[in-house]
Amino acid sequence: MVVVSEASAATTRIRVDPSRTLSATMVDEVTMVGEGGALGGGPAPVVVLWLAGGHAAADAWPGPAAASTIEAWEHALRRIERLPAITVGVLDGRCGAAALELLLTADYRMATRGASVSLPAPGEAWPGMLLHRFVQQCGLIAARRVILLGGDADAEALTACDAVDRVSQDPAGEIDAIVARAAGVDGRDVALRRQLLFDAVTVDFEEALGTHLAACDRVLRRAAGTGR
Known part of the structure; x- marks a missing residue:
């Protein structure tokens, strides 16, 4: 139960x-x-x-x-x-x-x-x-x-x-x-970083690079106030 x-x-x-x-x-x-x-x-x-x-x-x-x-x-x-x-x-x-x-x-x-x-x-x-x-x-x-x-x-x-x-x-x-x-943590950020960690076990550097750069870009744009 x-x-x-x-x-x-x-x-x-x-x-x-x-x-x-x-x-x-x-x-x-x-x-x-x-x-x-x-x-x-x-x-x-x-x-x-x-x-x-x-x-x-x-x-x-x-x-x-x-x-x-x-x-x-x-x-x-x-x-x-x-x-x-x-x-x-x-x-x-x-x-x-x-x-x-x-x-x-x-x-x-x-x-x-x-x-x-x-x-x-x-x-x-x-x-x-x-x-x-x-x-x-x-x-x-x-x-x-x-x-x-x-x-x-x-x-x-x-x-x-x-x-x-x-x-x-x-x-x-x-x-x-x-x-x-964890006060103030955005759960979506947790899920994103967790998935990147999961992928690191099986995905090589070249294949993972694009996903990581996209995640970095998202964080930078949000910090600049231009998107989430």
Whole structure:
């Protein structure tokens, strides 16, 4: 279940229960977040995904879902990944693979002390885009160690392979600090720079140059007051 627990001009905090099996309802909820529908009409500069739902069995994800539902889920995650806002993921408690899928869409990722993700037995990992994101963001060696071997990956192990940025004893306080730093941020600028970072992983210099120059031109024109 996706619940907007707090919404303001500065932050939208969404509690996500990742312990369920995949369903059309779950896809619709996450799609609503990615399209801004759960964010009071549009995302604030900071959107927080609080991932906590109690224990999820390692082999429960995704459950008996249809191929069309799986495709819709992947598109829903991609929308969150492209939100015009700074996204913060918080892993809280013992969760399943769905929590890790959602966590890796966030720009900044925290885990509470004692948090963990239960992954399937060796060789039984769900072959969704989690595998792609994990390799892209954490590297092939870490992906093989964490994903292929399965078992419980605790907060410290996830931090060691960069799936989590920080294990925090006060995630709420850290979120408040991020909100303060993001005051006045234009979410469209966040989305643009995030996409340039994504592209840098696979696009060579010559191909990327035009896109970067166009982004620079946009910033210069806006600073000069001649456009946005």
